[in-house]
Amino acid sequence: MQGLALMPxxxxxxxxxxxxxxxxxxxxxxxSGQAFRWQAHGDAWEGVIGExxxxxxxxxxxxxxxxxxxxxxxxxxxEFLQIKVNIADVLQTFPDDEPxxxxxxxxxxxxxxxxxxxxxxxxxxxxxxxxxxxxxxxxHLLTERYGQHVITPNKSGPAHAFPSAERIAACxxxxxxxxxxxxxxxxxxxxxxxxxxxxxxxxxxxSLALSEARARLLLFPGVGRKIxxxxxxxxxxxxxxxxxxxxxxxxLRELYFPRKRKVTPQQILEFSERHxxxxxxxxxxxxxxxxxxxxxxxxxxxxSRSTQ
DNA sequence: AACCAGGACACAA
DNA sequence: TTGTGTCATGGT
Numbered sequence: 001m002q003g004l005a006l007m008p009x010x011x012x013x014x015x016x017x018x019x020x021x022x023x024x025x026x027x028x029x030x031x032s033g034q035a036f037r038w039q040a041h042g043d044a045w046e047g048v049i050g051e052x053x054x055x056x057x058x059x060x061x062x063x064x065x066x067x068x069x070x071x072x073x074x075x076x077x078x079e080f081l082q083i084k085v086n087i088a089d090v091l092q093t094f095p096d097d098e099p100x101x102x103x104x105x106x107x108x109x110x111x112x113x114x115x116x117x118x119x120x121x122x123x124x125x126x127x128x129x130x131x132x133x134x135x136x137x138x139x140h141l142l143t144e145r146y147g148q149h150v151i152t153p154n155k156s157g158p159a160h161a162f163p164s165a166e167r168i169a170a171c172x173x174x175x176x177x178x179x180x181x182x183x184x185x186x187x188x189x190x191x192x193x194x195x196x197x198x199x200x201x202x203x204x205x206x207s208l209a210l211s212e213a214r215a216r217l218l219l220f221p222g223v224g225r226k227i228x229x230x231x232x233x234x235x236x237x238x239x240x241x242x243x244x245x246x247x248x249x250x251x252l253r254e255l256y257f258p259r260k261r262k263v264t265p266q267q268i269l270e271f272s273e274r275h276x277x278x279x280x281x282x283x284x285x286x287x288x289x290x291x292x293x294x295x296x297x298x299x300x301x302x303x304s305r306s307t308q
Numbered sequence: 309a310a311c312c313a314g315g316a317c318a319c320a321a
Numbered sequence: 322t323t324g325t326g327t328c329a330t331g332g333t
Contacts (some may be wrong), residue, residue, distance in 0.1 A: 033314060128315035134331060135314080181328025187316080224316050245314035264323085288314075 017074050019083045020062040025109025030056075032289045033132045034234045035113055036139045037162075038122050046156070048143075049080050050116065052290045070153040082114050082237075090239075093277045099255035100283060103290035110289055113234060113281055117202045118161040118195065120235030121220070125188050126181050126225045134180075141179040146171065168192035168286045187222025194220060210238050225269075233281040242272045242280045253292045 028242065030038040030045050038047040044057040054077060055066040065077055068205045078084065087109075126142075127135045141163075146167050147160030168176075169192035172266065176185035194200055205213040213236065213295040217228040223228075232241035244252075249268060257263045 120318060124314075125311095129313050129328090130315095130330080131313045131332065137331090177329085180330065183315095183327085185327080222316065230314070234321095244315070247314065248311085286333085 001149045015066065015068070015070050016066045017071070018062050018064050019078065019081070021083055023087050023109050024063060024081075024083075024111055025107075026056055026058055026063070027146050028107055028289060029109040029113065032110065032285070033135075034059075034116060034230075034293075035131070036127075036287065038105075041237075046159075048150055048159050049076060050159055051148070051161050052076065052149050053150050053156070056094065066153075068153055068156075074157060077081065079114055082111060085111070086143055087111060090279045090282050093279045094283050094286075097276055098252075101264070103283075103286040106294045107225060107286050107289045109292070110286060112237075112239075114237050114248065116162070117235040118165055121191065121217070121223070121231045122162070122188060122203070124206075124230045124234075125191060125220070125222045127230075128184065128186050128222070128227065138179055138181050141300065142168075142176075142181075145175075164194040165192045169196045185252060187220075191220040191222065203237060211240065214241075218239070229281075229286070233284075239279045239281050242276065242284045244269055244272055245288075247288050247291050248272070248284060251287045253294075255287075 003276035008185075009303065026041070026045050029045070031040065035134055038045050044055055046053070046055045048054070051069070053068040057064045057066075063083075065074070067077075075123040081117075092105055094104065122142075123135065124137055124140050130138070143160040143162055146164075150159050150161050152159045168188060171189065171192075173185050173189055176189055179185075195202060200216050200231075208216070210232065213232060214225075214228050217223050217231055219227070223231075231243040233237040233243060242248075244265075249265065252268050253263055253269060258274075272280065272284070
């Protein structure tokens with residue numbers, strides 16, 4: 001390790017590296033409900049990608065990354081964080097309207113990750129009608145009980161990889177329910193079994209068009225349009241996939257159809273496909289985060305609810 | 309103490 | 322095709 005000090009910034013064979021990137025906010029990106037097993041420790045974030053433990057920290061030079069073991073190649077992390085995406089180019093494709101301007105202005109540095117498809121699929125099967133904190137808890141129990149240990153630095157506690165489809169498929173429904181996932185347990189179990197028996201091959205989806213890939217995901221039990229679009233967006237990088245959950249439904253109603261009584265979910269869905277352009281998925285994430293954290297009517301509602 | 313959460317599904321009309 | 326009840330569990 002002596003040689004590290006002699007190596008230039010961005011050295012590729014040590015335990016750490018720096019990605020020189022701007023407009024990348026780790027808090028908003030890792031804590032915004034697209035990934036569920038990153039933990040904030042002070043100003044740093046710790047997580048596991050594949051079999052690798054990682055610690056990320058914002059510095060003036062960019063994003064500082066620390067792994068548990070020396071790396072010759074950081075491509076896996078660069079891919080996960082989508083470092084090469086020029087976010088300014090993406091933002092430029094958003095519709096130029098008031099709601100989008102507000103969302104973009106208040107979520108500067110929000111990015112989309114590129115997660116491993118199986119982990120993403122399993123996580124979002126567990127997400128239905130759950131709050132983000134609860135999804136994190138369920139996923140944590142699952143990885144702790146059925147995921148392989150990964151190497152961590154001495155100072156850090158134990159960490160686990162996300163359990164394989166094979167391992168989940170070998171669980172009983174009772175064991176899965178014990179991870180607090182309730183009625184989602186049979187969905188996850190059957191989905192894992194379908195993957196193990198190769199009824200649907202997740203790798204194959206990468207070469208398909210959006211609608212074809214979506215049709216394959218919809219074959220899994222517990223996967224409807226919304227969860228399929230989450231996996232297409234966060235796991236496969238289809239930038240046009242536009243998950244419509246309860247938050248986005250409210251956002252589109254309030255921001256784009258104010259004082260209009262009958263707006264059906266079908267109309268909202270059609271509007272979402274038409275209005276937000278080739279990077280609609282990114283736009284969706286900005287609206288989602290904006291509604292959850294900054295939008296005033298949301299905060300007012302929350303305040304009035306908690307004081308009554 | 310009702311109401312809600314990054315929904316999906318079976319079933320009715 | 323569109324509308325309702327149900328499914329666990331925990332937070333506000």
